[in-house]
Amino acid sequence: MQLNKLHQKTLPLLCMLAFLPLNAAAADLDGSKLSMAWGIPFVGILLSIALMPLLAAEFWHHHYGKIAAAWGLAFLLPFAAIFGPGLMASGIVHALLAEYIPFIVLLTALFTVSGGIFIRGNLHGSPGLNTSILAIGAVLASFMGTTGASMLLIRPLIRANDNRQHKAHVIVFFIFIVSNVGGSLTPLGDPPLFLGFLKGVDFFWTVKHIFPETLFMLGALLAIFYALDSYFYHRREEMLPVDPTPDSKNIGFDGAFNFLLLAAIAALVLMSGIWKSTVVFNILGTEVGLPSLVRDVCLVIVTLLSYKLTATQVHDDNQFSWAPMLEVAKLFAGIFLTIIPVIAMLKAGVDGPFSAVIAAVTKPDGSPNPAAYFWATGLLSSFLDNAPTYLVFFNTAGGDAKVLMSTLAPTLAAISAGAVFMGANTYIGNAPNLMVKAIAEDRALKMPSFFGYMAWSGAVLLPLFIIMTFVWFR
Numbered sequence: 001m002q003l004n005k006l007h008q009k010t011l012p013l014l015c016m017l018a019f020l021p022l023n024a025a026a027a028d029l030d031g032s033k034l035s036m037a038w039g040i041p042f043v044g045i046l047l048s049i050a051l052m053p054l055l056a057a058e059f060w061h062h063h064y065g066k067i068a069a070a071w072g073l074a075f076l077l078p079f080a081a082i083f084g085p086g087l088m089a090s091g092i093v094h095a096l097l098a099e100y101i102p103f104i105v106l107l108t109a110l111f112t113v114s115g116g117i118f119i120r121g122n123l124h125g126s127p128g129l130n131t132s133i134l135a136i137g138a139v140l141a142s143f144m145g146t147t148g149a150s151m152l153l154i155r156p157l158i159r160a161n162d163n164r165q166h167k168a169h170v171i172v173f174f175i176f177i178v179s180n181v182g183g184s185l186t187p188l189g190d191p192p193l194f195l196g197f198l199k200g201v202d203f204f205w206t207v208k209h210i211f212p213e214t215l216f217m218l219g220a221l222l223a224i225f226y227a228l229d230s231y232f233y234h235r236r237e238e239m240l241p242v243d244p245t246p247d248s249k250n251i252g253f254d255g256a257f258n259f260l261l262l263a264a265i266a267a268l269v270l271m272s273g274i275w276k277s278t279v280v281f282n283i284l285g286t287e288v289g290l291p292s293l294v295r296d297v298c299l300v301i302v303t304l305l306s307y308k309l310t311a312t313q314v315h316d317d318n319q320f321s322w323a324p325m326l327e328v329a330k331l332f333a334g335i336f337l338t339i340i341p342v343i344a345m346l347k348a349g350v351d352g353p354f355s356a357v358i359a360a361v362t363k364p365d366g367s368p369n370p371a372a373y374f375w376a377t378g379l380l381s382s383f384l385d386n387a388p389t390y391l392v393f394f395n396t397a398g399g400d401a402k403v404l405m406s407t408l409a410p411t412l413a414a415i416s417a418g419a420v421f422m423g424a425n426t427y428i429g430n431a432p433n434l435m436v437k438a439i440a441e442d443r444a445l446k447m448p449s450f451f452g453y454m455a456w457s458g459a460v461l462l463p464l465f466i467i468m469t470f471v472w473f474r
Contacts, residue, residue, distance in 0.1 A: 029087065031344035032351040038341035041075040042388075045334045050383055050428050054450055064327060068334030075338045091340050093284040100336040102198055102296055103191060103387070104329050107147060107431075109265050109299045109306075110188075114148035115320040116258040116310035120251055123160040127229040130170055131222055133157050134177045138218050141182030142189040142207075144262050150179045150432040155318065158443050166232040168447055171440045172456050173225040177218065179432035180424035184214045184417065188269055190430070192381075192390030192419040198292075199394060200401030201412070203273040209413045213472055217421060220464055255314040261302050268295045268302070319442070324435050335388050346395045358396060368397055370473040374414035378422030378465065386423035386430055390415060414473050422465065425457045426450070 048067050052060040060067070080088040123129055133153060141149040157174060161167040183189030185207040187197035193206055253259075272295035279290035314320075345352045350359075361372040373393060380389040393415045397404060404412040423430035427437055427450055437447050448456060 029344045031348035036353045041071045042338040042342050045071040065330040068331050072334045072337045090285040094286040095336045097286045105296045105299045109303045110145040110148035111325050112303045113258045113261045113306045114151045116255040116306045118254040118314045118317045119156040131226045137178035138182030142185040146179050146183035147432045175433050176424045181217045184420040190420045191387040210417050255310045268298050343395050368411040370410040370414040371469050374418040374473045377415045377418030381419045381423045382425035382429045386419040390419035
């Protein structure tokens with residue numbers, strides 16, 4: 001029902017756009033002639049996402065969609081008044097068809113299908129078992145997405161450790177490894193990489209170019225976790241007298257047919273990258289290729305099949321709800337709209353208002369500085385959102401996927417690693433982080449505060465990022 005309401009709100013908007021006069025294509029927006037004031041709505045919505053859950057949690061919970069819409073209108077209305085409704089329409093259509101809809105369709109498919117798989121039984125959270133679950137999650141994350149892997153494994157991991165006194169660290173490392181670092185190898189893994197794929201980055205490019213960095217991060221994090229979990233596990237009175245979850249010999253999967261649908265999602269994304277077709281639909285200046293259209297339509301079908309065929313009991317056991325997905329959809333709608341002028345200004349390079357940003361990530365000889373791109377992308381991904389941050393620096397580096405994959409490969413590797421790895425620095429760096437925290441707290445597990453979590457990431461992750469910089473990105 002909620003999906004139908006969302007569709008009913010989106011369809012009239014698209015129909016309205018079809019009748020607006022088209023005077024220019026979205027690509028005609030000259031970023032060099034824009035002032036930095038046009039970036040205020042983009043900064044505003046990202047700061048709202050970062051701060052309002054902390055400062056006005058209840059208000060944010062009930063009105064985040066309205067706040068995102070308000071920031072979107074704060075950009076669209078002045079933009080239409082100054083540049084005309086035609087350019088506004090083409091900009092909206094480009095943001096929707098080229099970036100937002102493919103992004104949300106894939107995320108919704110992964111969220112729905114993984115939510116249709118329930119892992120039965122009670123495992124016992126020893127250091128060895130916990131480390132194994134994290135390692136399995138890291139592998140799964142690159143193929144079913146950090147969101148999919150997180151939603152699949154977080155509930156059984158919580159049940160496995162519900163008889164222990166110290167377990168918050170297990171969830172913190174789960175966010176580090178499964179919700180972030182593990183999704184670094186394919187466009188299926190993390191939204192930033194999927195946006196890169198939509199921009200023309202080859203499906204297997206990341207696995208070829210940041211595999212050593214990923215292996216280093218995962219190996220180090222798993223080793224640190226095992227040592228820390230072993231310390232807690234062997235402390236006196238660590239185990240509760242009675243396990244809240246009774247043992248069961250009936251360990252297995254309910255809704256296992258959804259694994260086939262996960263394979264179908266991977267195949268569809270791979271197909272859209274390999275299949276080359278001359279059939280292209282031009283919609284208000286935005287070209288939509290046949291492979292992309294087929295992929296997105298089939299992903300919607302996969303989503304509906306999973307939701308309709310999965311037993312109600314499985315969804316109940318998983319406490320499945322559309323609320324997290326609707327929140328992501330509403331917030332990213334505002335983000336993808338307000339980022340339009342920011343991207344145009346970044347594309348203007350040294351002639352645009354963000355020339356200082358270009359200078360900060362550029363060496364004196366004019367070539368890009370991979371270390372600066374790694375930290376700039378990563379730090380912004382920590383406090384804003386790693387998907388649009390990736391997009392910003394992708395365009396700052398020129399936005400030409402062919403050049404970035406070849407001549408500027410170290411720069412693209414630094415952008416990709418920064419966006420994916422450093423999304424783990426805070427709860428707001430990546431969408432699954434907050435989802436995992438919410439599920440854990442719903443199970444009465446006390447999680448670190450926003451700054452408490454940052455203390456964990458600062459102590460564990462930042463030293464690894466410094467080592468990575470000197471080894472791979474200097």
